[in-house]
Amino acid sequence: MRLSFLRNFTSTIRQRFCLLALVCLMAGLGAERADASDGVVSFRREVLPLLTKLGCNSGPCHGNLTGKGGLRLSLRGEDAQNDWLTLTHDAYGRRVSTSVPEASLLLAKPGGLMPHEGGIKFRNGDSSFRVISQWIVQGATDDPNQAKQLEQLKVTPGQVWVEPGNDKTVRIQVLARWSDGTSTDVTHLSVFDINETSGATISALGEFQADRPGEWVVGVRYLGGHGVSRLVFLEDNPDFVWKEMTERTAFDKAVFNKLKRLRRLPSAEATANVLMRRVYLDLLGVLPTPGEIQAYESDPAPEKYEKLVERLLDRPEFADFWALKWADLLRNEPKVMGSKGNWQFQRWLRDQFSQDVSMKEFARELITTTGSTWSAPASSFHRTNRDPATAAETFAQVFLGYRFQCAKCHNHPSDIWTQNDYYGLAATFANLRRKEINNVRRDRFDKHEVNGDVVVYVQGRAQMVQPRTGLTLDSKPPGGQMLKDDDHGPNAALDHLANWLTSDQNRQFARNLANRVWFHLVGRGVVDPVDDFRDSNPPSNPELLDALENAFIEGGYRLKPLARQIVSSTVYRLGAHPSEKYPATEADFGRSTVRILSAEVLRDIVDQATGYQRPNELAPNGQRAGQLAAANTRGEEFMKVFGKPERLLSCECERSEETTLAQAFQMINGQTVREALESPGNRISRLLEMAGHDPEAAISELFMSALSRRPTTTEVNASRAFLARSMNQRKAWEDLVWATLNAKEFLFRH
């Protein structure tokens, strides 16, 4: 029946066609066919990848859940068999006509011969047109049982450094190696993604063109295979001479090696005061006091910085500060944790960092602990991650640096993760049960509120149904072995996952954590964003990431040895001011990263600089903002505006590092700053008193406490002049203090 329709349709069409046109077209097709290397066009290896490359089956187009314009394809060709049926049999066979190929909608619409909302995708004569038309001419068959499977995708060049003066064009070639030992050039079928689209373009046939010197990474995908090509176009720095730098650590070697190749110069080392302020803020989240600064300044020991680092690592603020970072990631938030749960978990986290436990143990505890979240707070991991899917996503993101979320609904477009990986991991958490003890909700309609204790326990077998295939999956770590069939004890799946994660063979665990520590201390991950490890987002400096990983492992997977080594490195000590000639960038780690301080740190140092003690409701028992357990801001607009996360995501990205207008208003006129300035008992009373007999000492004290340095002559003179012409000295001092708080030096880590 269907065939007769088709014939009928094509005959209608035929009548309306210029006969000559047909003859010519068919001749053209015939000629193209002769060109093809192996003759037969494969639906799965050529046509479908081509549709993916052209974007036909992408989310905004026909890959959408509801399709577009009546045609629905599987997202990026995940479901080849269905797509073949859709294209060849649905819509009364209009999409593909083997008897009159050129009448196929599959050619006519994207070929610009019929109106197509998605625009013109190819033209007659294009390689895309050739592939699709040949496939149709050859009978438009599917090839489900082909022996050939993709084994490897080889992208050449994998890496290339192009000297200045050369053509800024690189031809990328993609070779597919098949299971039968043969290889095919699939460049014209591969998708190319450039990591940064400014200044560079790439053609459909892999011709990369840069408009300026710079570094780009081209991600290549074809049929579920991935590869990258890293392209560096060097600047023309003819009189470049490397300035010798002290190499204190392997990190320095890695960073400087790259800078040498790029022919860029790092910044000079920062001054002692800048470095001191930086290391306090990065390790502890507080400022050095004027007394500490003076003592440091007058310390004659050559290795006084190293000694300072040792002292800081032993301070309790270190544990507070790193517990805060991990409480964000592990989502210690008040609604699901309850206030006691919050404090217990915070306390536990703090203890881990204060004892500097191995992160292997830390991760194992979080994954495998069950029981009461009040008496065994590590089980809170299973309290905040309330369903298997969320637990899988958090696990992948936090411990492995993988973003698994995409694979919930479809295979990850730019990574190797499939839906099977996703649900295999989620299955691990599928037999966890939670008993809520004494959960008295303030709002009975709010299912998200759990304010009593929760007892986490395991019941039944850890299994989950993969929704697309409908198959039941056993627990399987991503890239690891499936849990053995005979090993289904109560905690078997969790233990299996923890064993796999923390085994010495699992390099990704160490790489991810080392990268995160580097990110927190230096301001940017070697893989950036830190939780987006994938082939198509490679490390900006692979040698550096290897060095970090090794250092972390050698330090017994502990935080402090790695942190010590990072802040001791020359790279960490560099200034923010760029080199005069051939300056390195923040992304090269050739100069210090300038970034806005986090909400908690900023509020704490406002208080520290002004010598203000917040009232009890904002600072219970005198705790700093950085010590509080809960994520709520206690009504402090300041915290929200400066980006304190609500801890609803396991992503570092939830903490906003944006600078905004609202922040400027907060610093200028906000309650948090005003209270600190105007409180009668703050540092200003002391400064006023000092200024009575020694104004210069008072000004110096102010600069030391707020900016961790002595004032310059200009600053002393300007401040004195300002004070001299002011009627009200208290107000004048408030103005001076305000000015130090609003200086960028204060607001930014630099």
Added chain:
Amino acid sequence: MTIRDEHLRTALSLPVHRRHLLTVGFGGLFGLNLPNLLKADDTAARNGLAPRVKSVIFLHQWGGPSHIDTFDMKPNAPVGMRGDFNPISTSLPGVTICEHMPRFSKVLHHFTQIRTMQHRIKNHNAAGYYCISGHAPPIDDQRLRDSQELFPAIGSVVSRFRPGSDPALPSFVSFPHKIADGSQTPGQFASFLGKSYDPFYIGQDPNKSDFRLPELSLPESMTLSRLDDRRGLVRMIDQQARLLEDSAAAAGADRFQDRAVSMLTSSRLKNAFDLSQEPDKLRDAYGRTTYGQSCLLARRLVESGVRFVTVYFSRSIGNGGGGGDGGWDTHKQNFSDLKNRLMPMTDQTMPTMIEDMASRGMLQDTLLVWTGEMGRAPKIGDQDPQGRGHWPMCYTALIAGGGAKAGLIHGASDRTGAFPTTAPVRPDDLSATIFKSLGIDPASEMIDSLGRPLPISAGRPLDELFT
């Protein structure tokens, strides 16, 4: 054979012009040239994105206004459904409105009614999120939690894709409430777009005599000259450290500081918020209610150049029939609450607003949207015998201005107002329409916090509503 041909034609749904195109198209293959016809088609599609309006005022009626008792009355529905009120005739021949909105009946010709709004979300927070973000919530949850996994407000997307032209003014302003049903309703802020696209939110009541903006009001102790002194001192210190030349982030923060100081010291923004500059008579006509004065403020802000203004009718959904504040959630005493509170307020404010905007010529370049997150159930009797329950399956939204066909009634509901009888319009379509009116392609993509490209709207713009 004829039957077959007929069948074939419908089945293939090939309109004649398309076949014609096909022929012409293949003719063009010879010269490998694109037929002019197609070219024209293509250009037209792109031109469709020229902005129709400069600004949007989005009036959100929190709680779910009863469509059956207001704009889409069903006098012939059975007792127990049609309700207490009678329809009256309006300025639109053949179109009626509830008897308790007599002023509205005289201005109805300014509006385009969408009678077939529909979705399936029954809880306020989830439905409210759908309405103000234009994206269906992942779950129909009474306390849907806001997070970066949910979509931003329509206004936030607008300030991302088509910010206001005056840097001294915010692109997106919302007031006078943050809406909440138990917990705060998601979708009122910028979510993953980032804080720069949050609305400039004003939690003050414009109906109060001491209405002012805390951010823009300096305390008495802070004179302008003192602020100037302070800014001078910061500049002096900043010059010492050279951080501004070294870092774009620091320089950016400095520019924000400048902008904030200029907003504090300049009168432009303050004037826009200064309702006392409006004649008392007009203020009275808008209604001396939070809602009335908020609508007046919305008009003033749009006049001064704000791109997108959202006015929330009330902070909470309803009042349990008890009178006073609250929204449209009339589970109890639907009729008395509508008659005594909700409709009089609406009948006071909306006709004044539309006539005011029309007389100022603002309807040419402003799109006004009036909608709630759902309608009310046809069957009377819910929490009390006089209440109506939630009903997202069919409700009415109004739009006006920006080239919308004034007086058009789009679609129709069935005889009890329960379901659309013509193609339903989803909140996605309404958001797509708003985007398109502002010249933003609804298929534009934004990047979420995981780096995924997401379309700003999954809906279809309602082009048929516009001239």
